[in-house]
Amino acid sequence: MKTTLKLLAMLFCVVSFAQTTVKGKITDNSGLPLPGANVVVVGTSSGTSSDFDGNYTLTVDQEPPFSIRVTYTGFKEQIIEVTSNNQTIDVSLVEGNELDEVVISASRTPERIFESPVTVERFGLKEIKNTASVDFYDGLENLKGVDINTNSLTFKSINTRGFATFANTRFMQLVDGMDNSAPALNFPLGNLLGMTETDILSVELLPGAASALYGANAFNGILFMRSKNPFDFQGISGYVKKGITSQEAAGDNEYTDLGIRMAYKFSEKFAAKVNFGYLKGTDWAATSEEDKLNRGLTRADIDYDGINVYGDEVSTDINGVAQTLESLGLAPAGISGLVPSVDVSRTGYNERELTNYNAESIKADWGLYYRPWENDFEIQYVGKIGSGNTIYQGANRYNIKNFFLQQHKLEIRNDNFFVRGYITEDKAGDSYDMVFTGININNAWKDNNTWFGEYVAAYAGATLGGATDEAAHIAARQAADTGRFLPGTPEFQRAFDRVTNDPDLTSGSKFQDNSKIYHGDWNYNFGDLVDFAEIQVGGSVRRYSLNSFGTIYTDVDGPINYDEFGLYTQLQKSLELSESVELKLTGSLRYDKNELFDGFFSPRLSAGFTINEDHNIRASFQTGFRNPTTQDLYIGLNVGRAILVGGAEDNPERDVRNYSVNAGTLSPVGATILGQQSVDINASGAYNNSFFANSVLNDFANSGNPADLEIANSNLAKPEQVTSFELGYRGKLDGVIIDASAYYNQYQDFLANETVVSPFYGDVQLTQTLPNGVPLAVAAIANGDAEAYQTYTNADENVNSYGAAIQVSTKVLDGFDLSANYTYAKLDFDTEANPDFRTNFNTPEHKVKVSFGKTELFKNFGFNTSWRWSDNFFWEASFGDGEVPAYSVLDAQINYRIPSLKTTLKLGATNLLQDEYFTAFGTGFIGSMYYASITINNL
Incomplete structure (x- = not known):
């Protein structure tokens, strides 16, 4: 026992002795402090950030000598050797370019964006402060390869590389490591439960598949938002924006957006923060009375069905x-x-x-941060709540009213590992x-x-x-x-x-929901323990608990629960091939298992060549997979034109509905054939006894020939897979920064919808007939004794897409920032041969975006402008299909800084040209916004 105690005491002494503290101040070359600069130990993930005054303190479990890397957005990095404990190192950074920025998302470890093995976009503090958009979330639309579909003023859906509706289940959004998708909907509601602008440290966007590191939902892209730690960023900061929204249909209406952040470090062991945000305005009114089914009808026609x-x-x-x-x-x-x-x-x-088009968002979050040994080992508790009103367009148009979403996270971490668990819960409120x-x-x-x-x-x-x-x-x-x-x-x-206020859709329209997601994940980086390569291992577990009381899912008898888990590892190695050429190899492998399906392996391999420190060529191969979402599996929702029925094995039989002569849903002839005036029918016919709706409504309706009926019998849903190839280049050429990439994606078992019609009696093989020889199924369709379903299934054919993006940035005219990018995206799928299968690609083939500005036009005064153009494209979704015309948008802002008050004043306008446009069929036209803002003490 004594020997054990002595060994423990010696180990404690060694650990204590190995701790090294470095402190100092980081400024630009004019002596102004740089808040939020990153200080990282070279070769590790250990690091910290500077505070508002540029001061930093770094404590690591490592003996000198070692080197630290100091980076800040828009400045050249510096690498400095630490030779002793308690050393003071002041750093003056020289302005550089965006290739020097540090990102974490691509490899789950800090690295220069220049050396990232895959395409990654970064939106840092500088870009957030200078965005010409009304807020940082809208500003993401100016990144190359990014689409933002505007559902409403308070709900915007981000997507990359196509295949998205507003229910964008292919795109993941992480806020401080938490997936903030609404459990009932299975996708994020924009920034409803996101972040307040003054608490944002960085935003990174990873286009394309990332399943090898982030699991099943990281299929088409991930948005990472990281907040400021109160140990590093203290004080009170806030902003107020006031202005108007202007739309031809809704007129001019007041707009208010405000936020406040309060953070305090009580000691070297304990810090806390609180954030609050509030937004209120009038939504973009949707007033189209055009024929929803594209038949050219007007309200004077007898079978009119208007879009809105x-x-x-x-x-x-x-x-x-x-x-x-x-x-x-x-x-x-x-x-x-x-x-x-x-x-x-x-x-x-x-x-x-x-609806009254009230757009409102109220959100708050708070965090308690504890460092028991006054070093990088930290215990966090974070709570987040969000509520508000918005418009959501899915199969129908929904007024999301007093919707409530909350998250609670407990995380233990240091610079080499984290273990976190969180719960996400939603309540539908008064939505309908x-x-x-x-x-x-x-x-x-x-x-x-x-x-x-x-x-x-x-x-x-x-x-x-x-x-x-x-x-x-x-x-x-x-x-x-x-x-x-x-x-x-x-x-x-x-x-x-x-x-x-009635949740029964036969008589009401209210949504009820109280679904939850329980999630845990962990990661360990062996970079400090292994010399020959950086090795990471990690994993995640998740439980879905669906509880819509039968209004969205087939959970009328109680909550539906199911689980999934995943494990992954990554190895990263840099090789110096010559004095001017370095090769960086990255390999990742992940295994995921959902209890409803077989497990999947997702590998990723990438190589990056750095030549003369100015040019980087990267190539990657990766696979991804996507489990069917909660709605893909267990939805059971009548949307009027069809019943949405999920493709889980046990789901169709759970969806039981009554059809009767008295209700007009069963014909008298059908009642005679069935031998009863009222009958309960489940949705299993959608998957085992159905025709394609297109063959019923068009081919058979025009010819009357039963031979024109095409059997559908949709397959039950199973995971979707993608194989992605990507080639990219980042580099500097005579002061011009170039970032270009191209990709090709091959999808197998592509998850999408089929619209089918299932007869109440008779088989779709037409073997069962009436005494007169007419097939029973044909008689059922003729009598109106059939139900239309939208099934969730997989395509038999492969779906392919490809595209490219390039951005060029430089300084012109003595210091003006000029940036331009172009994005190309193309679907490769035979839609004519598969008229009943919807890929929902919903992406323009061509996009162009340009920004021009200067942060210091004259002392403390800057401006920025952004112009973007989108090609026309065809939008298809369960609500309706239609053409989205090409549009162009100009946003602009001017700002004035008052350093003595740590305050920035800004005047801005979006859609300055006042050409109203829309990004999806069925939504309101997007007008203009004019605003003035004041931001105080924003770090």
Whole structure:
């Protein structure tokens, strides 16, 4: 026992002796302090950052001599040797270029972006402060290869390399290591639970697959946001932005955005911080009344279905209604002979009558940081909450109202390892589906059977009275709409309140949800222990707990739980091939296993050649995979035109719905065939007894030939895979910085949707027939006894895409910053041969972005402008398909710094040319924003 104690005491002494502290101040070449400069021990991940006054203190478990690398965005790095403990090293950095910036995301370890093995974009403190966009999140759109699809003022979806809707489940967003996707939706709601601007340390974006290090969801790109540690960044800082949003449809409306950060280091052992952000404005109003189905119809047409008009999705063949009324004895015999076989839709409500377009975001976070030994070993607790109102467009348009999201994280870390666990929980609040709001306000006033019955009776009466077909339809709609609830009336408001508080979509539109994600991950870097290479190992575990009370998922009987885990390792080695050529090799391998599927290995190999310290050529090969999302697996949602049914093995049978003659969802003929007036049918037919919807609605509808019906029988969902090849170059040529890359992606088992129609009776092989020889399935379709489903499945064909991006940056005209980039993206898939399969590529083929500015036009005064142009492209998603025209946008800002007050004043405008545009079919047009801001003490 005594011997053991002596050994422990000796070990403690050695550890204590091995600790070295270095401190000093970091400034630019004019003597101004540089807050947030990185100080890292060369060859390790150990490091720290300078505070607001440029001061830093670095304590490491390493004896001198060793070297530290000092870097700061836009300045050349310096490497300085540490020769003794408690040494003071003041550093003056010389302005450099963006290739000297340090990134962490590409390899999970600090490295110059110049040497990164894959494409990575960085948005640092300098770029955040100088962005011409209204906030840092919008400013990411000016990076090459990046798309931002604007859902609403407070919800924007970031994507790289295509294949995205607003439900962007292929793109991951990490905030201080936490995936901030909403559990119910399985994708991030923009920056709702993100960060306040004054707490951001850096933003990095990794395009393309990164499954080898980050797992199943890191399939199409990752956004990394890191916050400031209160040990390194103390004090109170904040900002206020006031201005207006201007849109032709909504007019000019007030806009407010403010945030505050408070951080304090109580001692060398304990520090804490609190952040708060608030945004309020008026959303971009969506007011399109164009025909949603691209048939060229207007509100004067009888089967009109407007893009942003809801309730008119309910449509039926009025001759079939007449026949049903006749057969039930509810209408005079022969009435069906007076009524044509045409589809008629109910009268709908405009979207602006179903929402007030209130855009609001309230978020707060707090952190407690403890360093028990006053070194880099740190224990963190971080809590985050976010709530707000926004518009989300998925299968329908949704008013996300009082939505609530929270995260809680506990993390233990030092410069070589971390272990963290966190929980993410959401609550739907008062959110509701605007399409079903319109449908069920109509039903609250007059149910569909009554409305269509009155329409048929009025049409027949007008026809008998000698009216033309057009006049008879007008008279029929007027008669059926008599007494309709009109917006602004007490009757309408009572129906609206009742419907939006009812979670049953047969009568209401409210979303209920309280889903959770439990996640843990860890990483250890052996860089300090192994000399021949840098080796990392890590892993993650996750549990999904879905609890929508049957409103989104098929969880009417209780929460749905399932688990997944992953393990990975990475080896990185630099080889000096000659005095002027260095080769950096990186190899990564990850294994992931979801309890619903077989496990997957994801390797990544990359090589980077650095030539003369000015040129770097990189090449990489990597594979990625994506597990089907929670919605891909367990959704069970009626969106009006179809039922969304997830592709988990046990899910279709969980989705059970009732069809009856009284509700008008089962024909009298069908009731006779089935032998009952009401029947419960599950969604398994979508996957084992269905036709492709395109063959039913087009080919068969036009020809009447059963041979034109094409069997669908979608496959159940399974993981999607990608193989990616990338080649890139970064370098300096006579003061010009060039960063270029090209990629080719091959997707197998591509996850997407198919729209199918499943008959209530009869088999799709057409072997079951009526006595007259008509196949039962054909009779079911003819009688309207069938259901449309949107299935979640995998493509049999491979889907390929390729693209390239290049950025050129330089200084012109005595110090002005000029940067331009171009992005090319192309889908390689035969859509004509697969009309029922939707890839949702949703990306312009060509994009151009240019920025021009100067941080010091004259003393303390700077400006920046950004212009971007996007090619036209075709948008396809479950809400609707349509062309997105080409557009160009100009943003600009001027700023003035008051150093004595540590304050920056800014005036800015987005979409300065006032050419309204949209980035997706069905959304509101994006107008202009004009604002003034004051930022105080921002480190």
